Amino acid sequence: MARHVFHCPLRWADMDAYGHINNVVFLRYLEEARIDLMFRLASDAGSATFAGGSVVAKHEIDYLRPLVHRYEPVVIETWVTDITAASMTLRYELKDETQLYVRASSVLVPYNLEQQRPRRITPEEKAFLEQYRDDGAVAV
Template sequence: MARHVYRCPLRWSDMDAFGHVNNAVFIRYLEEARIDLTFRLAPGEGSDSFAGGSVVARHEIDYLRPLVHRYEPVTVETWVTKISAASVHYSYEVKDEEHVYVRATTVVVPYNLAAGRPRRVTAEERAFLETYRDDERTEEAVAV
């Protein structure tokens, strides 16, 4: 299994009144990692893959422990657990060397912005996403 690794900085504004990263901010961390995977690392220049747009259909997040603000970035590992004709399921872990803070999944639907409707996953997109695919859940993930 190949996981995409994104180093995500923590911002001062990410903190809540209790001194740790606010729960809603984690969705932004997941988005940054997913966008880094699909747009920065997508198939070669000149490709239309991933350029047409996408919409998030679902987020599921397990908050495992509070993340206190600090200056060192956290790591967001991202991988693909399912690719259907018209959706992609991503899984994530937000962690550092010592702890996993969040485990999450997101269902993304490719979207044709010009037509205003969902579209199919292209063959080029599928081939790229397959390199990050892992259908198996780790024992650690099952324990949550």
């Protein structure tokens, strides 16, 4: 299936004292790619249910090499590896044409903001996510 491709700009403020992108900033980059997938693309596809809320239950991130600040964006590929009744797992690769910098995953739980509690994934959400399900194969 398809992976979502997001072009993420690097900001001057993302840089640490060594000229590298600071490690905590990568989670923000992943969030930007995830929001683009779950809010913009889902909304464009006619599904507004993710706008009702979701929370991150878990993040895992592997920093493979330093990313030096530059003015060209990086690419973040996002795909779905698991969908249960009440959670979904997304995988990410942050890279450019020649290097892979980060591999990561997030477990998300749909959340009912009004009731302040987790909720089930709707059939509409599941159908949207299935378009981005991949076997999880990663670049070497």
